[in-house]
Amino acid sequence: MLIAYLDEFGHVGPFVSRDHARHNSHPVFGYAGYIIPAKNARYFGAEFLRVKRTLFRTEIEEAKNPAQWERKGAEYFSTGSITKRPEQVRAFTGLVTKLLANGGNLFYYGDEKLRGTVKETRKTSEDYTVDALRETINRICRHAERKGEEVVIFMDDFTEKSRRELVVQMYGHIYERTKSYDEMRLIVEPPLHIDSKVNSSVQFADWVCGLVGRAADYQLIADSTFSWVEEKFAPKITGSFTYESKIRMLGKEPDIHNSEILKDPRILNGTRQVGSIGNLNPQLAAFYEKLRTSPKVTA
Template identity: 55%
Template sequence: MLIAYLDEFGHIGPYIEDGHPRFGQHPIFGYSGFIVPVQHARALGAEFKRVKTALFKTEIEQSPVPAQWERKGSEYFSTGSISKRPEQLRAFRGLMRRLHSLGGSLFYYGDEKARGTLKQTGRDSNTITLDALRETINRLCRYADNADDDLLILMDAITDKSRRELVAKLYAHIYSRPRPEMKRIVEAPLHIESELNSGIQLADWICALLTRASHFQMVKDSTFAWAPEHFRDSMQGMFTYESKLHLWSGPPLHHSEVFKTKPHHSHPLGANSIGDRVTNMRAVYEAAMRQRQLGAT
């Protein structure tokens, strides 16, 4: 059996453009993490705990609950942290080598969001989440089927009400999609508190790095050029074939392309005003979504 540990990357909220006072955080939303054979999951978790303890020994010892202390990926992969603590670069690369040696791989799937406010795009956070998670499950099941193995997905916990609603929709998707690879997944994704699980914490670190790398690809003058600069070489060959950024502004990015040093960048579609640009972008986005529903990869 394979276990996939996942978390969110990018940002779930509306996006118009970088620097917008309300809607300028990130143009992508998706899921990322890693997949590892079940017999090696414990070894990888132990290695992550060892590395985390070595890096943050003082903070852990000072915590009122040391066993539940975690360093969030957004802090681990902040620009300031990367520049001041080069040992974190070496530690993360070491974790990636260990994952690879255990037969594991990295995975991501993300959608470029339609640009505009909720009213302009008609796509709320629940819709964005469900679309990205359905496609994430599809691709992970395809990976498991190619490996001739079963699959279990573990994810960071969400509120109980949201979890119940989401799980019901995902069960419906898993059992209604007429593809043989869907039989590989043994349950809808299970949710675990990140402070209790090393695998979920490592997935959070991976998601934070993917957030930085994809921002560099999509946003002109991004401050995260250090992501491909420091990790391009170590990320080569680490991602599953099914890893993808689905973009309406150009061809998709696959596998380690998200770490290429020449950025993709999202360009306006020939409109002058933000209103016109939003209208055009939404039309392109909806066309791309229809194509994907017809089975495009």
């Protein structure tokens, strides 16, 4: 059996542009983390806990509740932390090496969001959450089929109301999709929720989300400040992601697959450019704007 540990990356709210007064957080929303054989999950969780306690010994010792102290992925992968504390790069890449040695892989799935407000795009936070989680489950089941294993998914906890609503919708999704896709029979239950404060495995999934979120920003935003993703992480962990990992792009191609998310911006139209095609090529940008503002657009 496999266990997938997941958390959210990007931002579930609307995105207009990086310089917009309100909707400026992130152009992608999705789920990321890692998948590991169940027999090795406890060992890897203990290894993560050892590394975390070594890196952040002072902070943990000074915390009111040391057992529940955690470093969030967004903080771990801030530009300041990565440039000033090279030991964090070594620690993370070392953990990925341990993960691979124990039969595991990193994983992500995300959707590029329509640019605009909720009124303009007709896409709510709930829409993005449900769409991304459905496809995340599909792709993890496909990975499980390739491995010949059943799979259980653990995710960081939500509010009780959100958790109940999502569980109901995912039960329905799994049941309906099982009629046409046999791999859906491999998921034991819809995603189960656990508080990251008491589970070190989910905390590492949050670290993976921190890196994937920075990498997606670098791929899609022309003036992204996260160019260090390629320099510091691509040489070390390329090949670590599942075949099924993907960012689905809107109104343009190509999608971003597995370790491509770590690489220098893609070669587009024969020249190296930063950012997504729709934001850079005038004709495609006009097409994308028309697509974005159409009331019939769906994700």
